[in-house]
Amino acid sequence: MKKGIIFSSIIALIAISCTSQKTMVDTEISTEKYTADWESLQQYEVPEWYKDLKFGIYFHWGPYSVPAYENEWYSRWMYVDGHLINKHHKETYGALDTFGYKDFIPMFKAEKFDAEVWADLFVKAGAQFAGPIAEHADGFAMWDSKITQWDAKDMGPKIDVVGAMEKAIKSRGLKFITTYHRHWLYAWYPTWDENTDASNPLYEGLYGPKVPEGTFVMANKPTNPLPDAAFNQEWLDRLTELTTKYDPDIVWFYNKMDIIGEKYRKQFLADFYNRGLEKGKEVVVTYKFEDLAVGSAVLDLERSRMSEKKEFTWLTDDSIDWKAWSNIQNPEYKSTNRLIDFLVDVVSKNGAVLLNITPTAGGEIPNQVQERLLQMGDWLAINGEAIYGTRPWKIYGEGPAEVVEGHLSEHKNPDNTADDIRFTTKGDILYATVLDWPQEEIHIRAMGKQHRKIKSIQLLGNPEKISWEQHATELIIQPSDAKIGDYAFTYKIKFY
Template identity: 50%
Template structure:
């Protein structure tokens, strides 16, 4: 090859590489942000964990909105606070910060438990609505390094989780901070300008939320330019300082200007591109346009297969997000059934834990996680790296839809079945064990299933599975012994 031809080839390769890299750069426009593609690791992972743990955990009251509710006289948190700590103009939320010392927090112990649970991604709440950052923040003086635990919680967990091969998550809820505290109320410590670095600038009561003539919540006035600047700088600190693999946003981000939202997303995506990182950003609708990130539903799920990967965030408790003496965990069976249902519809489950204020994870929550991990160790081939089948499942139980709908969902029954596929294999996952000893699967009857079932393997069982494929259903004779305590996975060939 001549020198001229070699030089020409090199130039073409360089130009091609430059163009390819340029195509991956994001501009702060919705059109450019539509380049987002959910990475394979998220499609494969299926199960993750995050935590609601911070200053709001200290009172051990049943509300992660304690910092908001404690200032409203008609709320039980107000009564508790005034009886326990005193008047809210003398002992406000800021005065709880020194009590959040987390003396028993151990990031390695948490991470070991996450691994034992079978989770593939995990991480902390970086900043909740209360405005207290759990990282070494330069823009927010109210942070866990300068106050409270005097430790960088986000950094410690990031190191421990990544050391064990899991992807790292940080959740951000801080758009709620606008009007979160009643800075308009002179009878509270929130109105004192000296406390503005935590409680925010003085705003009218309507800045929290009011209802329009149609009953919809609205914010008035919308956030100030300074609030938006600080909100964005907090996001950038987390992105630059900790490079999470998944950055999770709570809802209400739509109160920020399009410019700020677009700048945040472009900044995060370009940071990931620069570091060759397979990055996920999740959001709740309608905070960002579809296609610019991965959709998350709170205590809610898709009613059927969704074409793009999606996320559900739910708590280990049906009613609570934070630890209190009143916290009751879901039965493990419900949690596993929910995971199976979500995965069958192309989703992932992000399960919230509620650590004790001292930094430990209570035993009842540990037990649930270990039982989930035991189930996944046996049946994970039908969950990890799986993809949806032609239909998500069958059975009489209809999951509820809408924001927080899972709080009113009682679980599945013996006739409910879900399907997944992996590497050409079909899995039928029974969410119950019929007392009759026969499991009928209508979707695999010869009139519905375009194929002949040749063999069936019940994962974890050495028994030979007897079955009959009839026109209206595939009937499986269940063996005498169950292979596990929860959802039962049949590999269909």
């Protein structure tokens, strides 16, 4: 069944789970250990600290950042005859049996990488959680591993990237996230093809086990044959090493994890949750599609969002570049306005945003990326109280913009206007964020006297008195003469 078709049924299942399996109340950290079965794992409760987090940053960075061409799947497409990247690779670097993906590793020097500088930028951007891709589909681990020599500490930059980022991020009070994509390594490279270096058993530690031609498929098709026990066990062993050594607060999984044996997935969840219990620490795992059982972790979307408010907590990850997830030769960065409106819309529907950025192979964050992050941080410095620690209101908002749901659907969604308003709450305060500066008075239908009598309205970032009238069926606000910034702006509404 195609992933786009099952999207709605997954959402429905999660909604049912939220009402039938658990109550949405504050609880103390459970001390009852989990067992490696879905019935036990579905007793998991999303921590309140995670519900308070709304904005995180991670990054695609590895040997694929060296060619910096087209997208982060360079390591896959370079071996596919006829692909644009395959043609580019042969013309630029030579034949695949003499210059394979492994040969980019010594070129991945990260000579300007500074975890402290990166973490400072994340803080200035207003992020509440951050971290690296620990291992992408290319099979190159970004931590100091005892399981493999194909890692960033032993090769390439000779830096424990995960360790450096863990220290820098945690020391600034942010939650630490690591992401894991290793299941995609299975059949990622043409290990069956004697005309490439991927078939050489000397490099099996990077390229993975030998598989029959045609084994690789996308996530919406069945994999045959499935990975064997050895691949499954190494998937779990690397993951256990990563999470034990660096103690992330959040572990994020890419899709297609369903090719890993169910017992290995369940075992990781039980072990990770139980290690948290032993430390008195609440932890979070995210997943895509149906890769884990509903209710056992937090659902994550990719380049997409919900069209309506959800009762369950969810996450979406998207890249700052419309075209790619890693640094490339011709990026198409999203505007700051688009990024902020996306964040506001997602939060109003009980979600959070994990934004991907695109460092260079040398370890620098491109200036245009930095500019957007800093502009987001400036906006959050004023409007953050309408984002951080909030909960959704009875409706997510008002306005004409209609969101298209579905995997990778974000490019189908329109830009917002001043008629689009999003709501969040904190205690007895309601925030109404208008997604563009209006040319005329603002009408909020949900805020008529039929709701509650309004006591005061404040425009965040502007101490001046606001002119407003609450009628039976709507609230009318006269916009301030002084425009507050270039992006969305927020009204803080208090009631009697």
